[in-house]
Amino acid sequence: xxxxxxxxxxxxxxMATTIIMLYNLTMNLITSDMYMxxxxxxxxxxxxxxxxxxxxxxxxxxTGVPEEYLDPRDFPSRSVSRVxxxxxxxVLQGIFADSNYKVQKYLSVLLQWLALVVSIxxxxxxxxxxxxRMVLTLIILASISSTWFWRFHVDAGQLYIMYVMLFAISYYxxxxxxxxxxxxxxxxxxxxxxxxxxxxVFFIPVIVLKRTRIIVGAILGFFINxxxxxxxxxxxxxxxYYRAIKIHGEIHLGLLDVDLxxxxxxxxxxxxxxxxxxxDVPRFLYTDSSLQFLIGLSSKDLVIALAAILCIYMxxxxxxxxxxxxxxxxxLLGISAVIISEFFIPAARLSYYDVIWIIxxxxxxxxxxxxxxxxxxxxxxxxxxxxxSLAENYFICGVSGPYIALMAxxxxxxxxxxxxxxxxxxxxxxx
Numbered sequence: 564x565x566x567x568x569x570x571x572x573x574x575x576x577x578m579a580t581t582i583i584m585l586y587n588l589t590m591n592l593i594t595s596d597m598y599m600x601x602x603x604x605x606x607x608x609x610x611x612x613x614x615x616x617x618x619x620x621x622x623x624x625x626t627g628v629p630e631e632y633l634d635p636r637d638f639p640s641r642s643v644s645r646v647x648x649x650x651x652x653x654v655l656q657g658i659f660a661d662s663n664y665k666v667q668k669y670l671s672v673l674l675q676w677l678a679l680v681v682s683i684x685x686x687x688x689x690x691x692x693x694x695x696r697m698v699l700t701l702i703i704l705a706s707i708s709s710t711w712f713w714r715f716h717v718d719a720g721q722l723y724i725m726y727v728m729l730f731a732i733s734y735y736x737x738x739x740x741x742x743x744x745x746x747x748x749x750x751x752x753x754x755x756x757x758x759x760x761x762x763x764v765f766f767i768p769v770i771v772l773k774r775t776r777i778i779v780g781a782i783l784g785f786f787i788n789x790x791x792x793x794x795x796x797x798x799x800x801x802x803x804y805y806r807a808i809k810i811h812g813e814i815h816l817g818l819l820d821v822d823l824x825x826x827x828x829x830x831x832x833x834x835x836x837x838x839x840x841x842x843d844v845p846r847f848l849y850t851d852s853s854l855q856f857l858i859g860l861s862s863k864d865l866v867i868a869l870a871a872i873l874c875i876y877m878x879x880x881x882x883x884x885x886x887x888x889x890x891x892x893x894x895l896l897g898i899s900a901v902i903i904s905e906f907f908i909p910a911a912r913l914s915y916y917d918v919i920w921i922i923x924x925x926x927x928x929x930x931x932x933x934x935x936x937x938x939x940x941x942x943x944x945x946x947x948x949x950x951x952s953l954a955e956n957y958f959i960c961g962v963s964g965p966y967i968a969l970m971a972x973x974x975x976x977x978x979x980x981x982x983x984x985x986x987x988x989x990x991x992x993x994x
Contacts, residue, residue, distance in 0.1 A: 749780025850961020
């Protein structure tokens with residue numbers, strides 16, 4: 564009787580989480596039809612401009628210019644456009660360049676959901692017990708897809724879940740424990756660095772531990788992706804990209820006096836490529852959790868502070884390198900460095916960045932640490948995620964949520980690494 568009752572509860576959980584996910588996906592598709600997906604729009608326009616030999620990072624639309632080049636949320640008073648991704652990202656975006664914009668919006672939603680599902684499945688693959696793994700995977704999927712920051716991510720047409728998926732695939736490849744797996748893992752991570760440059764700090768534990776094949780794969784992946792962008796558009800977009808990013812940093816610090824009146828208002832636009840609600844955004848607050856916004860440090864000060872933190876981090880890893888003996892430990896150390904670096908980037912850190920917490924949350928279910936410590940860390944991360952879910956209406960939640968989850972991740976990294984160090988010392992004492 565007890566067994567049947569347990570099966571009934573499990574089946575109810577599976578059914579409930581599946582219904583929640585289908586509902587969330589449906590709502591994401593509906594809002595995609597209603598709104599512009601403004602961040603996606605900036606990338607689509609950038610690819611079109613590059614393909615026609617026009618610099619997308621400093622382009623300004625005016626009356627008479629084709630509608631395909633129009634980003635209705637760009638600000639005419641700024642010298643730079645809204646595009647802040649490197650040309651390598653635009654290479655991937657260019658795969659769908661010839662599609663109608665509405666089609667690209669639907670594709671964006673479906674690809675984001677695919678990346679979410681793949682990421683969580685790969686990161687939870689080592690949970691013991693098929694039924695337990697399926698239930699936990701569905702619960703995490705339903706929980707994340709119900710959050711405010713996921714809705715923000717999908718509505719904006721953002722890319723951060725794609726980066727999470729690349730991390731998850733590299734983790735899965737690294738777990739194969741063979742030469743080709745480590746090379747493939749490094750290759751994927753190298754491609755990721757070419758898309759998101761600050762991801763390079765992931766390699767600190769890899770370098771300290773001298774995982775040569777991962778490093779070689781990363782170098783290959785990085786340069787292959789860079790060279791593809793060179794072959795398509797040349798080097799000039801990269802020069803413009805770095806010039807534009809510097810200006811964006813100055814704007815974020817308030818050093819440049821610009822207004823926030825977009826093209827849609829300046830030119831009295833009512834419709835762009837069949838979309839009429841490009842000024843109505845399905846969110847109410849923009850919560851910037853970056854250290855630059857909260858403390859007001861210059862870009863130079865942020866770089867110095869991050870460099871100092873990473874030097875200390877590298878030293879601690881070096882002196883404890885013999886206790887870092889599992890792929891999970893390497894991966895947790897690497898992703899923790901990436902997460903920390905995200906707070907130091909001289910740009911707005913909005914809530915859609917917070918899909919990154921999928922990685923430490925999923926890893927906590929597979930890490931071999933003390934049960935009470937594991938539960939404490941999972942609960943702390945979930946508190947951070949829950950707090951973020953309230954960021955739609957409360958600014959403080961969008962700022963405090965990421966730091967709660969950050970503390971949990973750093974604590975998990977410390978506990979996990981020290982746990983292996985304690986085991987090593989215990990073995991020595993027994994011997």
